[in-house]
C-alpha cells in the first residue's frame with residue numbers, strides 16, 4: 001500500500017469509528033496518573049521554552065488531550081487526518097483550534113511550535129513511513145522545542161516494530177530504543193522516557209511508552 005493509500009484508509013476507518021472512539025476514550029486520562037504526569041512534565045518543559053507555549057496535538061482524535069494541554073496552560077491546537085474526529089473535537093472544545101491534516105505534511109511553517117504531542121497516533125504509521133513523519137515533527141518545532149510521543153512497546157528489542165491487531169486500522173508497536181534512534185536521526189534527542197505496565201483499563205495489554213525528546217539544535 002502506498003503512503004497516500006495508507007493515510008486514506010486510516011482516515012476512512014477513524015471517520016467510521018469516531019463517535020465510538022470518543023465515547024470510549026474521552027475520560028481515559030482519569031485512570032492514567034503516570035500519563036498525566038508525563039503530560040504535566042511536557043507542559044512545564046514547553047512553557048520553559050520561553051516563547052508563546054504553542055503546542056500541537058498531532059493525531060488529536062476527539063481533542064480530549066488537546067483540551068488537557070490547554071488546561072495545563074499551553075496554547076493548544078489539534079490536527080487529525082479524520083474530518084469526523086475534527087468535527088467531534090470542535091464540537092466538544094469550541095474555544096480551541098482543530099484542523100484536518102496529515103502528520104506527514106503539516107500545514108505549519110518551519111520552527112513554529114514550542115511543543116508537539118503525538119499520542120498513540122504514530123501507531124498507524126507504517127514502518128517505511130515513520131522517518132519522514134518524525135522529520136516533519138522536528139521541522140515544525142523551534143530549536144529547543146519538545147516532543148512527547150506515546151506508543152505501545154514491542155515485545156523485546158529484537159522486534160523493532162511489530163504489527164498488532166487493532167480494532168480500527170493497521171497498527172504497529174515499536175521498540176523504544178529503535179524509535180529513540182529514529183528521533184535522534186531527525187535532530188530530536190531523547191530527554192526522558194516512561195515505560196509503564198498496562199493498566200487494567202487499557203484495551204491493549206502491552207507496555208505503554210512515553211518518550212520526551214528535544215530539538216537538539218538549541219541556540220540559547
Ligand SMILES: C[S@@+](CC[C@H](N)C(=O)[O-])C[C@H]1O[C@@H](n2cnc3c(N)ncnc32)[C@H](O)[C@@H]1O
Pocket residue numbers: 007010011014025058059060061062065079080081082085101102103104118119120121122124125
Ligand atoms: C488511536 S487514535 C489517538 C487519538 C488521541 N491522540 C488519543 O490519545 O486518544 C489515533 C488518531 O491518529 C489519527 N492519525 C493517524 N495517522 C495520522 C496521520 N498520518 N495524520 C494525522 N492523523 C493521523 C487518527 O485519525 C486517529 O484520530
